[in-house]
Amino acid sequence: MKNFFLIGGPMGVGKTTVSRELLKSLPRCAFLDGDWCWTMQPFTVSDETKAMVLDNITHVLTNFLRCSAYDNVVFCWVMHQQKIVDDILSSLPLDGVRVVNISLTCMPDALTARIRRDIAAGLRDESAVSRALSYLPLYETVQSIKLDTTAISASEA
Numbered sequence: 001m002k003n004f005f006l007i008g009g010p011m012g013v014g015k016t017t018v019s020r021e022l023l024k025s026l027p028r029c030a031f032l033d034g035d036w037c038w039t040m041q042p043f044t045v046s047d048e049t050k051a052m053v054l055d056n057i058t059h060v061l062t063n064f065l066r067c068s069a070y071d072n073v074v075f076c077w078v079m080h081q082q083k084i085v086d087d088i089l090s091s092l093p094l095d096g097v098r099v100v101n102i103s104l105t106c107m108p109d110a111l112t113a114r115i116r117r118d119i120a121a122g123l124r125d126e127s128a129v130s131r132a133l134s135y136l137p138l139y140e141t142v143q144s145i146k147l148d149t150t151a152i153s154a155s156e157a
Helices: 015-023 034-038 047-066 082-090 109-118 127-141
Strands: 003-007 028-035 072-076 097-105 145-147
Touching: 003 082, 003 109, 015 028, 015 072, 015 145, 028 034, 034 047, 047 072, 047 082, 072 097, 072 109, 097 127
Parallel strands: 003 072, 003 097, 028 072, 097 145
Antiparallel strands: none
């Protein structure tokens, strides 16, 4: 049986870092960060670009899930609404696939500190703090395993 791990959470919570740890520790594993499908210039959010990104994500995930070379597929992205998770899952070939949906969370002060480190490193802008904090409570309604990363390392997560 193939395993498909969805790792959601607000920006800065550790999705990519945890996903990279899974990639290193799980046998025969493939990894897709949904943000890679948003890497474009200019960065434009519209109905058209959202549909394109979702199509790109589901296309790559479908190929990973169908490929016999991989037993584990890890996908991370900001999935703060159940509809996002449902839209992705409904577009994938999931026969014989165990789906594990995890939402990473942390305390607001820890999230703020992490994002401020990213801002200082030039990875994010100041608006990321308020956006991430506004998304944090939305994960309470997402049907997923909740994992608080406030006081644990990525490898512990």
